[in-house]
Amino acid sequence: MAADPRPRLEAGPDKDRLLLEPEVNAANSLQELGTALGDCQRCKLAGGRRSIVFGVGNSDARLMFVGEAPGEEEDLQGLPFVGKAGQLLDKILGAGMGLSREEVYIANVVKCRPPKNRNPQPDEIVACEPFLLKQVELVKPEVIVTLGAFATQVMLRNRVAISKQRGRWQDYHGVALMPTFHPAYLLRSPSEKRVVWGDIKLVMARLGLEQG
Template sequence: MNETLWNEILEETRVLARAAANPRTGMLSISPETAALLEKIVPAATVGFKDAVAAVQDTSSEPIPSSEAQVGSQHAGETALSSDTSPHAASLAALAEEVSVCTKCALHEGRTQTVFAEGNPNADLVFVGEAPGFHEDQQGIPFVGKSGALLTDIIEKGMKISRKDVYICNVIKCRPPENRDPLPDEKQACESYLIRQLELVKPKVICALGGHAAKTLLRTDESTGRLRGRWHFYQGIPLRVTYHPSYLLRSPGEKRKTWDDILEVMKVLNGEVTPVP
């Protein structure tokens, strides 16, 4: 195969992918095998034509973990381009599509795009945060930027699991202006989407990041500090409250407490503890 033909094939593939993607969500359903192949493809200009071809030809028939079969997404709400073809993954994708055109509250007027979720539709652990900020609004992905990097560290360096293996979402799917706190009527308007997400993912544990998530899920006015340190239950699912990463960036002295909370979450994930309502 020569380089010109290779580049033509790549361009044709891009055109076909764009045409086949859902126009609202930008999502494209692909098989695990195709996902594995796509992860091997790198631009010829970056690594050299021979290496690019070799990277693809090197793809053996060895199975890849399901989490590895998920290709990163550029659009709001994508647990897509997920190769997960389970009914609830499809239901999550349909919900993301619905959210992407939602106008139920005034926040839709200022958004660049909705921020639905990121991660594994079969996750044992769901993190629920507050609302998208500037970077999330730009990228359509929850918890990017500095607070996202801290959350990723907690998950990957602390818990030793891949961020792709958990499910991350927010109470609110559109960015409030100037990152202000979401208003009660905005949280009320958006809550049904979160409820449905949690119904579909059905995690073993929920970790509420900060007061807005905790108060929404637990229907309480208690502060994060008072809610921490014990198990709560959301629809029978154990729920742990901890500080939001953006708060930890402002108050690094509280990181120790968050780590204590995460250790309790890990005990449930590891089957060492089964909280009882």
């Protein structure tokens, strides 16, 4: 059997953290990972959620999108990016890239809605991020697109403004990562859509995709 050419997560402190929970580390599929997550009570966000928003899409996707955390609509439906920002993401995917939701994988850094949509706190990120890492390991995307400052800064372990790091290729455990603005920001600042389209074109070129 030919070796899978896509990168594996590299060993390191984040990977070591996954090893702390054998059931998480042993998951061989997203379904098994969801079972390991269970009715998760690993952080205080469990107390205010309606749903765990695990992630959705193709378990073998070449392209993965990562946002911050579920909002109200996502919490209600149990799916990521289903509010107005999600509709814009669908447009970027469909009209821009010629892709459907079913062809990509979409997840958030934390899986439960923070109260009043505040930013996730460090202890919540520490509790939940191993599941994101494991999702990346299982899906094995060729490219990750981080949506917005929060997801970008968490995944890249920096505090650099999104306006300074968007549009430049980064590395996440051996996977190419492209930061760009969050669709919610584009709803407030539509003139930045052009900038995001530039970032998306870089992603499409890397994946060999034709414009939709």
